[in-house]
Amino acid sequence: MKQKRKKVSFDLSEDEVLVAETGSHSLGDAAATGGRLRITNRRIVYQPGFFNFHRRPLEIPLGEVEEVRKDTMGIWPFVILIRTKSGNEYRFLVWERSRFLGIIRSQLAKQPPAVVVHRP
Numbered sequence: 001m002k003q004k005r006k007k008v009s010f011d012l013s014e015d016e017v018l019v020a021e022t023g024s025h026s027l028g029d030a031a032a033t034g035g036r037l038r039i040t041n042r043r044i045v046y047q048p049g050f051f052n053f054h055r056r057p058l059e060i061p062l063g064e065v066e067e068v069r070k071d072t073m074g075i076w077p078f079v080i081l082i083r084t085k086s087g088n089e090y091r092f093l094v095w096e097r098s099r100f101l102g103i104i105r106s107q108l109a110k111q112p113p114a115v116v117v118h119r120p
Helices: 097-111
Strands: 018-025 034-042 043-048 058-061 065-071 077-082 089-093
Touching: 018 097, 034 058, 034 077, 034 097, 065 097
Parallel strands: none
Antiparallel strands: 018 034, 018 089, 034 043, 043 058, 065 077, 077 089
């Protein structure tokens, strides 16, 4: 008998649109945790799977992304590196890496420019 998988809820704000999602692994210091990587027009969200020890989602607002690029970590050919303006780095193993890099970069290009305040 086939078991039903438990759906993890994912809430969008009123002006937010889900652009893409895929199965992914978050590559941390000690282990890779399986889950879902979602890209919206406002943020990148990683939701760990139900059986993972760490089940807290990670949300990265697109306005906080400094850099997104291919990475291998020396052994993994499908890794995306996301670096935030505060210097945090997150790595995700994604099978369709080039497609997802393109989607993220496309959403980043649509973000309003950052406001720079010059103080005398």
